[in-house]
Amino acid sequence: MKLGFRKKKQTEKPAARKSVIFVHKSFWTQIGWIVFLLAGSYASAACSSVSLFALVLISSFLGLTAFGRWAHRTNLAICSAVAITGSMTDIFSWTDVVLLLAAMCVACGFVLHYRDMMRSVLPEMSAFADVLSYCASDAEAAWKAQALLQRMQPSCKVFVLLADGAGVLYLPEHDGKPSRKLSRAGGVVWKCYAGMLPYRRVSVVFEKDLPLYKEARSLIAAPMTACGEVLGVIEIDSRIPSFFSAEDKDKLSLLAALTAQAVYALRAKE
Numbered sequence: 001m002k003l004g005f006r007k008k009k010q011t012e013k014p015a016a017r018k019s020v021i022f023v024h025k026s027f028w029t030q031i032g033w034i035v036f037l038l039a040g041s042y043a044s045a046a047c048s049s050v051s052l053f054a055l056v057l058i059s060s061f062l063g064l065t066a067f068g069r070w071a072h073r074t075n076l077a078i079c080s081a082v083a084i085t086g087s088m089t090d091i092f093s094w095t096d097v098v099l100l101l102a103a104m105c106v107a108c109g110f111v112l113h114y115r116d117m118m119r120s121v122l123p124e125m126s127a128f129a130d131v132l133s134y135c136a137s138d139a140e141a142a143w144k145a146q147a148l149l150q151r152m153q154p155s156c157k158v159f160v161l162l163a164d165g166a167g168v169l170y171l172p173e174h175d176g177k178p179s180r181k182l183s184r185a186g187g188v189v190w191k192c193y194a195g196m197l198p199y200r201r202v203s204v205v206f207e208k209d210l211p212l213y214k215e216a217r218s219l220i221a222a223p224m225t226a227c228g229e230v231l232g233v234i235e236i237d238s239r240i241p242s243f244f245s246a247e248d249k250d251k252l253s254l255l256a257a258l259t260a261q262a263v264y265a266l267r268a269k270e
Helices: 027-047 050-067 073-089 094-132 138-152 188-195 248-270
Strands: 157-163 169-171 199-201 218-226 229-239
Touching: 027 050, 027 073, 027 138, 027 188, 050 094, 050 218, 073 094, 094 138, 094 248, 138 157, 138 229, 169 188, 188 218, 188 229, 199 248, 218 248, 229 248
Parallel strands: none
Antiparallel strands: 157 169, 157 229, 199 218, 218 229
C-alpha cells in the first residue's frame, strides 16, 4: 500500500548554502550603478535640483561600495568626477559641489572607520582562539576565556558557565575552588541557554533577569554553541546602566562561538 510519500532520488544533491562572508559581486551590478549615477545626474540637471543631485551621488557611492567590485577610493573618484563635471558645465555652482564633496568624504570616512574597526577586531579574536587552543580541559578553556574577557572589560564582572550532559549550568573548578552549579531559577542565563539567543539588558530588573553579579545594572549574555549543541553561556555584568551597546552583544556572540569550539574539541578528545 502506497502512502503517497515520494522518496528523494539518491542522485539529488543538497542545496548549497550561500556564503555570507564571501559574497559574489557581479561586474554588471556596478555598471548598473554607473548608469544610475549618469541618469540621475542628467535628471537633476534637467530639474535644476541640487537635492536630487546629492541624493543620486551619495546613493551611487554607497551602492558601488556595497555591491561593486571596485575599491571605495575608486568609487569616490568616479562620483567626484561627475560632481566636478556638473560644476564646470555651469549646471551647479561651485558651492554646491564643495558641499557635495564634503558629504562624500564623510560617507567615505564611515566606510574607512568600519574597515579599520574590523581590522583591529580580527587579530584580537585570532589571539583569543589561539590561547584557548592550548588548553588541556574544558574547565581550563572556560577560565582562560573568562580571564581574557575580564581583561577586555576590567570594570565588569565576567562569568563563563559550562553545561553538562544533563543540561545543568555550572562554574567549573579553578585554583582549588570546587565547581558550583547554577540553580534553575530562570533569568537571562537560562533564557540564553534555552533559546540559544544572545541577550542585552540596558536596565537590569534583578527579580526578573537574575544577574550573576548582585550589583549589576546592565548586562549582555551569549550562548556557547558548537555543532548545534549549547555548551554553556557567557555573561558580562556592569554596575553602570546602559553600559553595553548592540555591537558589544554581537562581539560577545563571536567570542562565545570561539570558546564553544575550543570546549567542543576538548570534550570530543576526551
